[in-house]
Every structure is written in C-alpha cells, then in structure tokens.
Amino acid sequence: MVDKPHLDEEALAELQDVMEDEFETLINTYLSDSRDRIESLKKAISDGDAEALAHTAHSFKGSCINIGAPRLGALCREVEKAGQDGRLSDVQPVLDTIDAEFQRVTDALHTLMAGGAE
C-alpha cells in the first residue's frame, strides 16, 4: 500500500525556489514539528484517545505532503483512518514504520541541505 517515494524531489525543488534562504529554517521547523507530532501520536495510543490520534495524524499528514514527504504522509493517513475507525490496536506496527520512515526522511533532508549548501 505504501509505495510512494520517500521524498518528492519536484515538490522540494519548488519549495527551495519559493523559500530561498528560509528553506533550511523550513526543513528544521518541519523536523522538530514532526518529532513533537510522533510523540503526540504515541501519547494518544497510550491514553487510548482515538480522536486525538486521528486529529494529530491528519495534521501531520498535511505537513508531510506539503514538505514533500509523501510516503510518511501516506503512513499518517493510515493512522488517521485507524483512529477514525477506533482500531487503536492496529496502530502500533504502523507507528513503528513511521518512526523508521521519519528517520529516513530526516537523513535524506539533511543530505539535501548539505548538498544545497555546497
């Protein structure tokens, strides 16, 4: 199901174009924001709060798509759906995948920024 690329090169190129000098700030903002959101997702599961889970996943999904991380966005969508359906038990494996995917995205974005800075 999750067959989207880790990074959307085209979207990122456009963002770079738009943001100019602020591109790095944007990426760093996104990364720290995302770490908070992953923590929120975990908390919602331990609290058993399906609504908060769906909510946070929905917002997280939007940011991911905007920044050009479609695979992470698709994973968020799965969590959102599970939250909406109240299937909290199904979420843990997806969350683990999100952790891993986020690490990949972080690395890729760092590489991108390092490349852009050269």
Add this chain to the structure above:
Amino acid sequence: MDESAPLKILIADDSDSDRLILKTLLKRLGHMVVDAANGHEAVALFQSETPDIVLLDALMPSMDGMEAARHIKKLAGERLVPLIFITSLTEPEDLAGCLEAGGDGFLSKPYNRVMIKAKVNAFNRMRLMHQALSDQRDLMHERNRQLLKEQHIARGVFDNVAHTGCLNAPNIRFHASPLSVFSGDVLFASPRPAGGMLVFAGDFTGHGLPAAIGAMPVAESFYGMAGKGFNGADILREINQKLVRILPKDMFCCGAMVEVDFALNQLNIWNGGLPDMWLMRSPTERYSLPSRHLPLGILGPDQFKADMETVRSRPGDRLLLMTDGVLECSDSEGQLFGEQGVRRAIENAGLSRHPFDALMSEIQRFTGQHKFGDDLTLCCLEMVDEAGQAALPDAVELSTLAGPTQWRCDYELQGSTLGEFNPLPLLLHICMEVPGLRRRSGEVYTLLSELYNNALEHGVLQLPSEWKYTPEGFDRYYSERAKRLSRVDGHYIRFSFHHDLTALGGRLRVVCEDSGEGFDFQNHPVLQATEMAQSGPRYGGRGLALIKRLAKTVQFDKKGSRVDVVYEWFF
C-alpha cells in the same frame, strides 16, 4: 480601488512548517501577512489587525478553524472579509461544515503557488465589489436622508408661506393631504379686510419639488394681496403673470378663485381648468360651474382674462370645489371615479347629509380605501350670516414707529382707468401707514370700498340699484355695468384724504367726488330714517347705511356726487 494593491492577509495554521510555507508564498505575491497558530490567536489578530482576507486551517487545537470562522464573521459585521479554509479534508459533510461556519471557499493542501495566487485574487475581487456596493448603498442612504431632511425643512418654509389661512373657519369643510406640498395641490383661504373671504384651489401639473416651488409665489401673492384688499381678479392676474414668468413651458396650474361676499350673498367665481364647481342650494336644486378659462401660467398678461362670474346665493348655499384628484380616483378594476361619480354622490346626498361627507364617503366606497392619493383636494364652503364670520384679525403687529399723523392726499382716477384699475388696495395702503388706522383696517376698507363702489356704479355708471332686486335685473345690472365701463371717457372719481390727530386719537376725512349726475340724497330712505332697520337686499341702501354706521359724519352735496365723510379713531 486597485485590484493589485497589496492585501493584509491573516493566516492560521497549527503546523509551523505549513504556516511558514504559506506565509512565504503570500509574501512573495506582495501581500502583508499576519499569522496565528490556533483559533484563539486568529480571532485576536483579526480584531487588532483588521485583515482583508483570512486563510484558516480547518482543524487546529485550541479553538479550531470552524469556531474561529464563526467569531471572525461575527466581528466583521457588514464588512465582507473573505474567509478561505485551508484543508486536506475531503468528506462532503466536513466541507459543508466549513461553509456553514462562514467560510467562503477552500484551499487544499499541498499548497500550489498558482492556485493560491488565483484564489486570493478571486476573493479579493469579490471583496472589492462588495465594498463598492456597500459604499454606494451608504451613499444612497446618506443622500436619501439628506433629501428627506431638506424636504422637511422645505415643508416648514412652505407651511409658513402657504399656511391654511382661514380654512378652519366654521363654514368651510375641506380635505387636503398633509403631503400635498409635494403633490402639487394647494388650497388657500383668506378673510377680506371688509368682510367676506377669498378661496383659492390650485393643481399644478407635475409633482414634487417643481410643483412645491411653483406653489410658493402663488401662496405669497394670494395671502399678501388678499390681506391688502385686492379682489380675486387682481390676484389671479398677478398669479398668472408670475407663473408665466417662472414656470417651464410644460408646467401650469389649474385653479379656481372664489370671492365670497356674505353681506351681498354673492359669489364671484373664476375656474381655469379645475373640475366643475357645484353650487348646491337644496337636495334638488344645484348648479354646475364649469371651467371657462385656461389654467394659470399659460397666457401672457395681455391675453389673460380674469373676469369673474357673479353668482347670487342664499344663506345655506354650499359651494363645492375640487381638484382633478377627485375625478381620477380609481377602483380596484382601474375604473375612474369621474364626473359621474361626483354627480352620483351629491345627488344621493339627500337632505340629511352634508355634501362634503357624501362625496368623501362615496370616494372611500369607490376606491375601497380610507386613505387616498396625495393629490386629492376637496373644499366645501357654506354661505352664512356675516355676523358669524370672523373678520380679518386686528392683531396685525403695530409698528413701533408713530407713522404719519398729519397729512393730505388727493388721488384721482380718470377715463378708461376707471374700468381697468381697482384703486382700493392702494388707498387702503396709504391709510394703513397710520398705526391707529391699521388696527381698524376692516372698517377703513369697508368705508373706502363703499365710497368707491357708490361713486363708480351709481355715480359714474348711473346704474340703478333697484335692478339688483330681481334675478333678471341682477344679470342686467352686471352686463350693463360691463358695457358702461367701456364708455367712461371724461369721467373721474376723486379721493381727498386729510388726516389729523385729536386729543383721543385721530381723524380721517375722506371726500369722494365723482363726475356723475349725483342722486336725490334729500329723499333717500336711508339718509332720512333715524334707524337703520333695513330689510331686503337693497344694495345701494346697504352701502349708505354702512357708511353712516362707521363714520362720525356723512355729508352729501353737489346733488349727491360729492360725499364728505369723517372717520375717527381712538387710542
């Protein structure tokens, strides 16, 4: 307003990275951006920054976009501030919820530069159009308010000039719309200095301000001249001349003038373009008095005919006059009330009903309305005993100046002027310069007019007053009067005034002399009788009797063609 002018845009999104992207995108488009991370902040910023457009994320912690939207729309009031939801929601119910909360449109994630620019521009156009409409509406409200205020003021000025005069006299019943100033109908009534009254009804072509402006000089001339003793014909000539000068070509005034003489029981009427007047004597006896002239304001002074028709009346007779509005009343099917409606109403009035009430209720029945059009004027005046009539009020303000006290004045009218000019207002005006006499304008006017009419009709024109005793003679009297007035070459009427002060007031001596053959004053019943027990309509007799009653002394000489009258007034 400039469509490409930079806008102040409020954005609210709890995702810092998304907000940063959107903010940057909008700034690149040249706009000013204020941003909020949740609904609360958004509402607060909306109040403090008054942005032009709002972009709201639908789902946010601490007051979500929907609730913020409701607050913002409420705060915006009449101002249209386009509110666009930024959302990745796709469910129709969710999207509908956004619109119900006050949203004007959507912008979906991920952001697209082209779409954002197009949306902001589209909503800005809507905003500007709304603004333009609101501004125009406000301008129209303001204009309308201003117009009403001006009309109100104009109404006040108009009421001061065109007051209702003596329309509230007990022998007059009338209906005139309170809004008639701007409908073009006028109705005036004024007592005459020597008793009797003048009534004028008018109907201007057109409505609104032009009609009201036209009515002003008519009112001014009518009241000004009536109070100074001018007769109906003089006033009609003056009004006509004024209207010809001031009104545009396609505007004129249909009008009727009625000179009411209660003492002589006589009506002088002039109808130029108004519906037939009706003289009602009894439920079965009535006469219509149709228009015989063109309306006022059409003919030049040389072509205008102000001749009034003299109609004998009896106490209790009622004269009904009305404007076109009465005939133009329509029923629910658009049928007009018309002349037959008026005729039907007064024919059915019978004995018990006042014709005014009969006509009014017939109009109400016909139109099915209790309130009818503004331009409907109806007036009914009844011939009554003069004693029941209030004369011109003596409350004319006294000048603080003493005025002339010792003076002489000779005034002589000659030849054809006798047939063309009424000298009474001028003579009265001279006497009214004396404050003591001004308080007695009615008596002075009566004195002067009786002297003048006797000198003219019985002295110069040699008309026998006996003719007036019978209806046939009455008509003959007036046709003969007109005929003889055209042959007055070589004749004259001379007035000599002499005023002086006395210990208790003043004394006005008036000598009136005419070129006629005089009359046998030695054997005149009035001058011989010690009592004034006059009965019957003896006109010449009445005149002399009045003079004797008002004056201190009356002396005739030169075979009765010279009268010497002394009138006294007291402080």
